Amino acid sequence: MNGFVEQHAEQVRLAAERIHGRVRRTPTLTTDLDAEVRLKPECFQVTGSFKPRGAFNAILSLVARGDRPPGVIAVSSGNHAQAVALAASTVGLPALILIPEDANPAKVAATRALGAEVIQEGITFANREQRLREVMAERGFVLVHPFDDWDVIHGQGTAVRFLLHESVSVSVIAGLIVILAGILLVNLRRVPRRETAVERDSAAA
Structure with missing residues (x-):
């Protein structure tokens, strides 16, 4: 486990260097509800969510490896779509x-405004994975998955890296599963102990 955590925590560090200047260092806020609670408002991030961290790391890593495909492709209802379009x-690269x-x-319009081609006609939550495979085969685009991608996970983990540098102890984390995965890798490396991740039961992931 230690080797696994060290390896991926190092990748989060490299991701932070890679996306520096592309994303914002969001503030850490306190709350009157509990003196020990810290909030990391990624709503202040570019495009309004934490998603650009992972999208930028994935796409910049892809280009750095010398793999420059005809374009990139993603499936999303909004936040990941905007992040991939921007990156x-x-x-x-076409997106x-x-x-x-x-x-x-509004999220569809924002995605188009960021330069991406959007396909909506006939796309549903149920059939989107099948349509994704069909379009990938037709165009040869590379998938930037919203959560099942180590480059994306490492990028999302950068959200907590600065938080930990501020000497904040993290033991309970609430958020979407993809950002939780990256955060846990960084936090376990710093303080090896049991962590508790919390996500709403209605989350798609």
Whole structure:
């Protein structure tokens, strides 16, 4: 386990260097509810969520390896879509996003405004994975998965890296599973102990 944690915590460190200047260092806030609770408001991040951390790390890593595909592709209802669109445009790669027809129109518009091609017609939550495979085969685009991708996980872990540098002890973490995975890798390396991750029971992941 120690070797596993060390390996991936180091990748989070490298991810922080890689995405430096591409994402914001969001503030750490306290709350009147509990003096020991710290909030990391990633709503202040570019595109309004933590997702650009993972998208930038994945796409910049892809380019750094010399793998420059015809484009990148993702499936998302909004936040990951915007993150991939932004990161891809930064390095000059076309981005194609499959977004379900019932997605938030504002997020769809924002994704298009960031330069991505969006396919919505006929896309549902149930069939989007199948359509994804079909479009990937047609165009040869590389998938940037929203959570099942180590480069994405390492990028999301950078959210807590600065928090820990501020001497904040983290033992209970609440958030989406992909950011929790990255955070736990960093925190376990710093303080080897049992961690508790909390996610709402309605979360898709």
